[in-house]
Amino acid sequence: MYDPTGDRPRVIVIGGGIAGLATAFFLRSYGREAGVEPEVEIYEADESAGGTTRTSIEEGYTCEWGPNGFLDNEPATLELVERAGLTSELVRADEASANRYIYHSGQMRQVPTKPPAFLKSNILPLGAKLRIALEPLVPAKRNGPEESVHSFGTRRLGSTFANLMLDPMVSGIFAGNTHNLSLEAVFPKMVAMERDYGGLFRAMIAKQREARKKGTTAGGPSGPNAVLHTFLNGMGTLTDTLASSFEGSLHMGRLVQRVETNPDGSFLVRGDGWQTTGDAVILAAPSWATAEIIFDLDREVSGAIGDIWHAPVDVVCHGYHQRDLGHPLNGFGVLIPRSEGVRALGSLWSDAIFPGQAPENHRLLRTILGGAHDAGISELDEKQLHATADEAHRRVMDVRGEPSYRKAFRHARGIAQYTLGHQERVAKSESLEQELPGLYFTGASYRGVSVNGCAKDAKRIAQSILKIGEAV
Numbered sequence: 483m484y485d486p487t488g489d490r491p492r493v494i495v496i497g498g499g500i501a502g503l504a505t506a507f508f509l510r511s512y513g514r515e516a517g518v519e520p521e522v523e524i525y526e527a528d529e530s531a532g533g534t535t536r537t538s539i540e541e542g543y544t545c546e547w548g549p550n551g552f553l554d555n556e557p558a559t560l561e562l563v564e565r566a567g568l569t570s571e572l573v574r575a576d577e578a579s580a581n582r583y584i585y586h587s588g589q590m591r592q593v594p595t596k597p598p599a600f601l602k603s604n605i606l607p608l609g610a611k612l613r614i615a616l617e618p619l620v621p622a623k624r625n626g627p628e629e630s631v632h633s634f635g636t637r638r639l640g641s642t643f644a645n646l647m648l649d650p651m652v653s654g655i656f657a658g659n660t661h662n663l664s665l666e667a668v669f670p671k672m673v674a675m676e677r678d679y680g681g682l683f684r685a686m687i688a689k690q691r692e693a694r695k696k697g698t699t700a701g702g703p704s705g706p707n708a709v710l711h712t713f714l715n716g717m718g719t720l721t722d723t724l725a726s727s728f729e730g731s732l733h734m735g736r737l738v739q740r741v742e743t744n745p746d747g748s749f750l751v752r753g754d755g756w757q758t759t760g761d762a763v764i765l766a767a768p769s770w771a772t773a774e775i776i777f778d779l780d781r782e783v784s785g786a787i788g789d790i791w792h793a794p795v796d797v798v799c800h801g802y803h804q805r806d807l808g809h810p811l812n813g814f815g816v817l818i819p820r821s822e823g824v825r826a827l828g829s830l831w832s833d834a835i836f837p838g839q840a841p842e843n844h845r846l847l848r849t850i851l852g853g854a855h856d857a858g859i860s861e862l863d864e865k866q867l868h869a870t871a872d873e874a875h876r877r878v879m880d881v882r883g884e885p886s887y888r889k890a891f892r893h894a895r896g897i898a899q900y901t902l903g904h905q906e907r908v909a910k911s912e913s914l915e916q917e918l919p920g921l922y923f924t925g926a927s928y929r930g931v932s933v934n935g936c937a938k939d940a941k942r943i944a945q946s947i948l949k950i951g952e953a954v
């Protein structure tokens with residue numbers, strides 16, 4: 483096993499998505515500062531790096547394969563951006579994107595963001611609004627069995643809210659099913675709000691009070707008011723920049739098949755007709771791929787992480803002339819509850835969020851289809867997929883013409899579903915890390931599905947390998 487005080491360590495990173503690239507980058511960056519720069523080699527199955535964090539710019543449209551941005555409330559991501567020299571390329575979401583819509587009873591309605599306006603709006607029936615207002619009186623549940631997001635929402639805010647609002651909101655983030663997503667795994671802050679303050683409203687009021695005392699802002703349940711950011715040329719800027727800094731040590735088209743241990747505690751990494759060794763190995767491929775890679779190391783852990791289901795998610799980008807839109811589409815986008823019978827989770831209005839992502843007088847709609855409730859989406863061919871998005875655009879967003887630009891990005895295993903039992907599955911991977919020092923599991927499959935989650939974990943692992951900083 484690698485001794486950070488000894489010779490230059492050799493670290494093998496498997497997977498060149500944001501998780502693998504960020505871990506490699508932090509490791510090299512911190513290592514240089516500590517005077518023990520590790521030798522980092524990245525092995526990526528695909529012919530190009532970036533994983534789902536990539537951008538396509540064509541005909542004036544900036545289309546994201548996966549993430550369209552990251553919130554600026556994760557210091558590790560901001561540090562990564564700074565260290566990569568990209569701070570000056572950051573672009574903040576336009577103020578207009580504060581407007582959010584939901585398609586409800588056949589109509590697109592603006593969602594009020596402040597609680598009093600929300601209670602006055604007609605999105606929910608009176609009984610449901612009263613039930614929400616009673617949330618502070620609901621007794622706090624501080625222990626007991628693991629709870630689903632839906633059960634928590636129903637218990638604290640009522641079933642109408644859970645079905646009509648929470649379900650589409652969670653679909654919009656995780657493409658998931660609230661009935662089997664684990665609250666603790668996907669919204670740990672909500673668990674803490676109930677545990678520490680007795681409820682959501684109580685926690686928000688207490689936090690606002692604390693923030694006022696400190697002269698800061700408290701924000702909502704997701705923490706301080708966070709703003710979505712991208713880069714001038716889209717999110718791919720981050721992965722492209724990190725990848726190009728590893729020229730010569732980033733090996734494309736190298737699918738890793740197995741990791742084994744050597745008698746001296748180092749690791750043997752094998753592909754088809756090639757192999758290499760490392761003092762440490764970062765498993766940064768999605769868990770379904772890592773399950774195969776570690777099959778001979780530990781079948782139980784392989785089985786556990788192999789059970790982390792990744793829901794299929796398809797991204798359809800359609801560009802329209804402004805005159806073909808019957809609605810100004812002046813906001814972040816629209817969420818579409820399942821109950822409305824439209825085959826799409828929602829649509830993001832890319833150029834309203836980040837002006838410049840569509841040509842002049844044109845608009846870019848980025849519609850997300852599939853997810854846990856509609857795994858059958860993968861069976862559609864690309865023509866059917868575009869037609870399905872067209873139908874959603876016409877019906878929900880009053881789009882009247884044909885798109886002049888079409889592009890689709892298909893992710894058969896797109897977003898990790900942190901279902902009930904997720905924490906136990908992750909704990910099993912952590913116990914293997916304890917057993918085999920130098921082995922690390924990271925990426926969106928485990929401790930955070932977002933780019934921020936990946937960056938935070940990347941920093942933790944780099945610090946742990948080098949035995950520096952908070953992770954010691």
Ligand SMILES: Cc1cc2nc3c(=O)[nH]c(=O)nc-3n(C[C@H](O)[C@H](O)[C@H](O)COP(=O)(O)OP(=O)(O)OC[C@H]3O[C@@H](n4cnc5c(N)ncnc54)[C@H](O)[C@@H]3O)c2cc1C
Pocket residue numbers: 496497498499500501502525526527528531532533534535547548549550551552553736737738739766767768771775795796797850893896897924925926927930931932933934936
């Ligand atoms: C449609 C969509 C929208 C999203 N929107 C957002 C958003 O707005 N904001 C946000 O923060 N997050 C968003 N996410 C989540 C975000 O994309 C992920 O957090 C992030 O991209 C995951 O990065 P990763 O490196 O863990 O995995 P990936 O990006 O999947 O990278 C894993 C890499 O491992 C490689 N690999 C696989 N198997 C092997 C093997 N055997 N050997 C070698 N290499 C291998 C793959 O080719 C891939 O390059 C979105 C995701 C999707 C799908």
